[in-house]
Amino acid sequence: MLKSIAEVSPELLNFIEILPLSLSKPQKQHVTQVADALITTEGSKTLSALYRSIVGDPCPKSAADTFREAPWTAADIRVPLRAHLVELIFNLAEEMGLEKQVFLSLDDSTTDKDKHSERLQLVDWMIDLNRSFPRKPVFTKGTVYVLLRITIGPLSFTIDLAPYLRAKTVRRLNRKRATGERLTFRSKIDIAREMLEVIAPLIPPDYKVTLLCDSWYAAAAILKWCRARDWHGVVHEIGMSFAG
Numbered sequence: 379m380l381k382s383i384a385e386v387s388p389e390l391l392n393f394i395e396i397l398p399l400s401l402s403k404p405q406k407q408h409v410t411q412v413a414d415a416l417i418t419t420e421g422s423k424t425l426s427a428l429y430r431s432i433v434g435d436p437c438p439k440s441a442a443d444t445f446r447e448a449p450w451t452a453a454d455i456r457v458p459l460r461a462h463l464v465e466l467i468f469n470l471a472e473e474m475g476l477e478k479q480v481f482l483s484l485d486d487s488t489t490d491k492d493k494h495s496e497r498l499q500l501v502d503w504m505i506d507l508n509r510s511f512p513r514k515p516v517f518t519k520g521t522v523y524v525l526l527r528i529t530i531g532p533l534s535f536t537i538d539l540a541p542y543l544r545a546k547t548v549r550r551l552n553r554k555r556a557t558g559e560r561l562t563f564r565s566k567i568d569i570a571r572e573m574l575e576v577i578a579p580l581i582p583p584d585y586k587v588t589l590l591c592d593s594w595y596a597a598a599a600i601l602k603w604c605r606a607r608d609w610h611g612v613v614h615e616i617g618m619s620f621a622g
Contacts, residue, residue: 386414397458399450408444411436456538463537464580467530476531478584482577483527484570484591486542490520502547524566526573538573542566567597574600578607588612 394410401409415428425438471478488504495501500521509516526538543551545563552560564572574589581587589604589611596613604611 386410387417390414390417393459393462396462398454401449404440405444408436408441412441412445460537460576461580463535464528464577467528467533467535468582468585470533471530474531474533476533478582478586479530479588480581480585481529481588481590482574483529484524484573484589484595485527486522486524486566486594488518488520488522490518493519495519499551500541500543502544504544524569524573526570526577528577537577540569540573542569567595567599570595571599571603574603586610 390413391410394406394413399406399409411432412425412428415431416423419428419431421427425441429436429438429441488506491498491501498521501519502521503517503519504522506516506518509518522542523539524542525536527534527536542565543561543563548561548563555561570591587607587609589600589609591600591611591613593613601611
C-alpha cells in the first residue's frame with residue numbers, strides 16, 4: 379500500500395499548538411500523526427492501520443503508549459475544540475453572507491465493537507434497534523454517543539459528543555474506582571441539556587435558533603429550556619414543532 383501522509387496539515391498543527399496539553403516532543407508527534415491520519419485515511423481506523431499510511435513507518439506501539447499515558451482529560455481537548463468550531467462556522471457564515479439562522483441537531487449513535495472486546499470501559503452489551511424486532515431483541519457490543527450538530531446554510535459541523543452509559547454500566551465501573559473517581563449516571567436527556575447549556579452562550583444574539591431532534595429528546599426539560607430562550611424547535615417522527 380502506498381503511503382498517503384508525508385506532511386501534516388498546517389491547520390491541524392496550529393490547532394494542536396493552542397491546546398493546553400503538556401506533551402513531550404515525541405508525544406506531540408504521535409498525537410498529530412494520529413489526528414491527521416484519522417481525518418485523511420479511509421477504512422480501518424486502528425492505530426496499526428493508521429500508521430501504515432504514514433511515511434517513515436512510525437511505531438504504532440509508541441502511539442498506543444502515548445494515549446495510554448495521556449496527560450490530559452477529555453475536557454482539555456473537547457472544550458477548546460468546541461469553541462474553535464463554533465467560532466469557525468459563524469465566521470464562515472458571515473463571510474458567505476448566509477441568513478442568520480442556525481440549526482442545532484440532537485441525536486445519538488452507536489459505535490459497534492467486536493463481541494470479544496473486554497478492555498474498553500465504555501463498551502457494553504446493548505440492544506441493536508436497527509436489527510431488533512418486537513419480542514426478538516438483537517444485542518450487540520458497542521458504545522452509545524449523544525451528538526450535537528450545528529448547521530448554518532450549507533455549513534455543518536458536529537461540535538459536541540459525549541458517551542452515554544447505562545446505569546448498570548456505571549455501577550459496574552464504579553466498583554473498580556476510588557471514591558473520588560466514581561462516575562455519575564446521566565440520562566441522554568441530561569447529556570443533551572448540558573450540551574445545549576454550553577453552546578447557548580457561544581451563539582451570537584442576532585441569530586435565530588432552531589433545535590432539531592427526534593421524539594426521544596422532546597422531553598419537558600428540553601422544551602421548556604428552549605422556550606425560555608426563544609428558540610424554535612422541530613421534533614421528527616411525530617411532526618411536532620414549537621416556538622419560543
